[in-house]
Amino acid sequence: MTGGSAGPTAAPAANSRLVLNPTSGEADHTERVRRLAAEHGFSVVETERGGHASELAAAAAADDVDILAACGGDGTIHEVIQGLVAANALEDVTLAVIPAGTANIYASGLGIESVDDGFAAARRGATRGLDLGVADGEPFVLSAIAGLPASASTSASDGLKERIGTLAFVIEGVRTARQFDGLEVAVDVVADGEERVWEALCLLVGALRGFTGPNEPSNAETGRLEVTVVDRLPPTGAIAEAVERRFFDRETPHATTIEASELEIVSLEDEPVRFSLDGEPREYDRVEIGVRPGALRVCVGEAYASR
Numbered sequence: 001m002t003g004g005s006a007g008p009t010a011a012p013a014a015n016s017r018l019v020l021n022p023t024s025g026e027a028d029h030t031e032r033v034r035r036l037a038a039e040h041g042f043s044v045v046e047t048e049r050g051g052h053a054s055e056l057a058a059a060a061a062a063d064d065v066d067i068l069a070a071c072g073g074d075g076t077i078h079e080v081i082q083g084l085v086a087a088n089a090l091e092d093v094t095l096a097v098i099p100a101g102t103a104n105i106y107a108s109g110l111g112i113e114s115v116d117d118g119f120a121a122a123r124r125g126a127t128r129g130l131d132l133g134v135a136d137g138e139p140f141v142l143s144a145i146a147g148l149p150a151s152a153s154t155s156a157s158d159g160l161k162e163r164i165g166t167l168a169f170v171i172e173g174v175r176t177a178r179q180f181d182g183l184e185v186a187v188d189v190v191a192d193g194e195e196r197v198w199e200a201l202c203l204l205v206g207a208l209r210g211f212t213g214p215n216e217p218s219n220a221e222t223g224r225l226e227v228t229v230v231d232r233l234p235p236t237g238a239i240a241e242a243v244e245r246r247f248f249d250r251e252t253p254h255a256t257t258i259e260a261s262e263l264e265i266v267s268l269e270d271e272p273v274r275f276s277l278d279g280e281p282r283e284y285d286r287v288e289i290g291v292r293p294g295a296l297r298v299c300v301g302e303a304y305a306s307r
């Protein structure tokens with residue numbers, strides 16, 4: 001029997017590979033994902049250490065893989081995309097996302113809430129070209145946040161992360177804001193061809209707009225970054241306002257939100273600016289942030305299409 005089109009092996013017929021981070025989330029997904037991957041025609045490569053997912057993604061591109069699935073949390077997706085960008089392979093490879101991490105914010109935004117959803121989306125084959133943020137040459141899919149303690153993005157409790165995703169990172173940042181003195185940066189933003197310069201306390205740059213968690217609409221197809229700049233103010237209150245502005249869409253007097261195609265951030269202090277890039281800590285004395293519109297071809301779930 002050759003099998004009907006409804007069978008799990010019907011698609012993808014292409015050269016499909018899955019990069020599996022066995023340590024993501026509860027680290028109990030490996031066996032099941034391996035079985036489902038085999039059923040869906042994906043060969044599997046496992047990461048052995050931090051950063052390995054980037055190398056495996058670049059190797060997949062070199063092997064002419066058409067559909068590359070990233071199985072893990074947002075950190076794994078971040079690394080896989082880094083590898084594809086480094087290999088200059090974004091145009092040749094379609095990304096599939098199989099959520100198995102603690103925070104699966106990107107998957108949620110794609111309408112993919114489970115491992116099964118991820119494989120179903122890959123099989124369905126509906127794709128979108130989504131915007132990719134770029135900070136100092138490094139791609140990010142969710143956000144670049146400066147002005148929160150470096151630990152904020154990673155210290156939120158797992159339960160909190162699971163429930164409210166990105167917001168947890170920011171709330172944790174606000175909670176621990178007393179531990180830092182504030183950010184002194186100059187922000188130069190190009191929006192609609194006009195240039196604006198701020199001295200800011202806190203900066204939230206989203207590649208995906210309104211990307212607050214499950215059930216929230218997302219839009220990564222504007223070709224623009226959503227930039228929230230918080231004026232210099234006593235830290236805790238100002239950041240809380242930024243959070244309200246960014247995540248609850250409330251008007252706040254000290255935060256400005258604009259859509260921009262590029263921005264430059266320069267530290268006005270002796271030390272570099274600490275960023276959280278998709279939850280990963282980074283430091284820059286000066287950084288250019290831009291966007292590659294529609295650069296990432298991604299399999300989306302049915303929930304995404306219905307938005």
Ligand SMILES: Nc1ncnc2c1ncn2[C@@H]1O[C@H](COP(=O)(O)OP(=O)(O)OP(=O)(O)O)[C@@H](O)[C@H]1O
Nearest residue numbers: 024025047048049050051072073075076101102103
């Ligand atoms: N085999 C491995 N052993 C240890 N760490 C690994 C391995 N493979 C990948 N990593 C690291 O795992 C992290 C990615 O975790 P991921 O986001 O997928 O899962 P997570 O459970 O959601 O993690 P987080 O708590 O950071 O959100 C990255 O920092 C990556 O470098």
